[in-house]
Amino acid sequence: MYIFIFINLLLLLLTVSKTSNEIINELVLDSEKKNNELKYFQGNNIYITNKQYLENFNNDNFTINSTADYNYKKTDILFNNLKNVIDQYSIISFDIFDTLLIRPYVEPKDLFVHLENLNNATGFAKSRIEAESNIRKKKSHKFEEITFDDIYQQIEPKYKWLKEKELELEYNSLKARSFLKDIYNYAILKKKRVLIISDMYLSKNFLEKVLKKCGYENYEHLFISSEYGKTKSSGLLYSIILKELNISSKNILHIGDNLRSDISIPREIGINAFHIPKVVEFLFETDPRIKAFYMNHNNNLGASILLGLLASHNENAYKNYWYEFGYKYAGPVIFGYMQWLDEKIRADEIKKVLFVSRDGYTLEKVFNLIKISDSKTYYIYFPRKIAQKCLYENTEEVENSRMEFLLYLNQFDLNDNKLGIVDSITNYYTTQRGLITLFPKKNIKGYYWFVAKEKFENLKFEFYQKEHKHKIGDLIELFMTAPTPPIDTIKDGKPVFKEASDAEIIRIKLYPELSNGAIDFTRDYLKSFSILKSFFTSDMLIEWVNIFLYSPTEIDKNMFFTIEHAPDDNHSKYFKLFNHWYYKNHKFVNGNMKKFQIKRIIRKAKKAIKIKKLNEIKNKKKGLYKVKN
Secondary structure (H helix, E strand, O other), X not given: OHHHHHHHHHHHHHHHOOOHHHHHOOOOOOEEEEOOEEEEEEOOEEEEXXXXXXXXXXXXXXXXXXXXXXXXOHHHHHHHHHHHHHOOOOEEEEOOEOOOXXXXXXXXXXHHHHHHHHOOOOOHHHHHHHHHHHHHHHHOOOOOOOOHHHHHHHOOHHHHHHHHHHHHHHHHHXXXXXXXXXXXXXXXXXXXXXXXXXOOOOOHHHHHHHHHHOOOOOOOEEEEHHHHOOOOOXXXXXXXXXXXXXXXXXXXXXXXXXXXXXXXXXXXXXOEEEEOOXXXXXXXXXXXXXXXXXXXXXXXXXXXHHHHHHHHHHOOOOXXXXXXXXXXXXXXXXXXXXXXXXXXXXXXXXXXXXXXXXXXXXXXXXXHHHOOOOOEEEEEOOOHHHHHHHHHOOOHHHHHHHHHHHHHHOOOOXXXXXXXXXXXXXXXXXXXXXXXXXXXXXXXXXXXXXXXXXXXXXXXXXXXXXXXXXXXXXXXXXXXXXXXOOEEEEEOOEEEEOOOOHHHHHXXXXXXXXXXXXXXXXXXXXXXXXXXXXXXXXXXXXXXXXXXXXXXXXXXXXXXXXXEEOOOOOOOOOEEOOHHHHHOOOHHHHOOOOXXXXXXXXXXXXXXXXXXXXXXXXXXXXXXXXXXX
């Protein structure tokens, strides 16, 4: 029987890889080195990456270089084309919204939803949209445009108090579109006459302040539809401008995002026009996965803000892969987690918060940027082996370790009765339980991204990710780590690190860029919003990260090719982080033989070997075993 099993197993192994251990762990990677290239196989396809790139990770002069294809942006072409066109005209006019200025939302109406949530004004967004629609209908026979005052005269009385708050949120959230700011500055540099024209209900005075805040100066005229009661979309505002300034339409180049009011209408009256897509349109075009994500979350304020910030960032100068990866994925995840944490810390009235290495490294930096609470934070090292000794052993050696660790902790002001401890993911709450053992009289509460189902009596903790069905732990641990090796012990009040493995060296070298990107996401959020409130749910963030996990680009695969992680507590065994990426088209994955079937065959094979050995031992004892020469 076992011979049949071995034959099946052998055929299977020959089909997919080299060793059974690699199959069990899904860590198979066929590779061959040839000259200065490394080939890796994905199904029947062969991808080649430069071997020198991989060797850079072990180079003392390591630098992270951007990939040329990834660094390429459509805005580069548009910028050069637009400069050439600007050179041909004496007068350049710009639209405002989605051209010179952008909001950190996918849709403009999301500002009303945001305002409603910030002020607990249930129903405001709907009422605000209806008020604007109704007043437009009422005044359409006489005026093409309405004013901001008109809208709030029409709105339900119970929401009138939000009028100034809307202006405040509008003012704070509007910022310059970096790509168009460069174009604008180019026109000024070339001594062009610059006009700014907008169809908008906001007042000229208000928009002048916003434009000044965002660095738009030295323009000649600002024309706002609400000041004239006429719009670009009808063409009448353009006609007024031509007459008022006594200029010819053929001398003007208009730049804007709206295909009707900024492009087709001005062209009809002889004004040349250049179309600039919205930042969100650029973002969706750059990465179709993002558009698919938004289609599933188009009523989610958190998703709108996330993508609004990302769309704006997408037009900035590209830095390097790991910085952009940190900004795009780690940034929102850490920001959402830390916003949640700040709310919990304030509710629990905790004044001292301990961020545990290595996971707390970037977490603490982001928390200190956004915290409303007056809590003080500490980044502490608590070696796992010391924590475990505190829990399970009671010897003289253990007592010495405890005293050494307590000496280390004395440098922190931990006199408060309440302490908060922050980590990413935990199975057994080892650090928290270890601290409780050291400080039995203190009220110590843990805060985690995710926890295992293991329960411990009288242990106080909360966690951000509520659903256990999401499996993104390995990526979370890449987001939440530090540019240091794992901690080994504490000696003379200082951390002693383990010797860094090759896998750790790679992580240590790339992580500063990833961390900087994540922190800059928070900084950009703070530039847009003066009031913080958590709109990033863990479920939404997990689905956001999943677009990367389930649909990686070829560049993602190249960059993660050398990234490994150690799932064991001692960091002794490292495995490729996303090995399944490189085999998703292989028979091993797409064939009829499922993973559980493979494991079942291996189990049967091992069982057959065990039975055979037991039978041989029994036969030998009976004198029936014969040695074959």
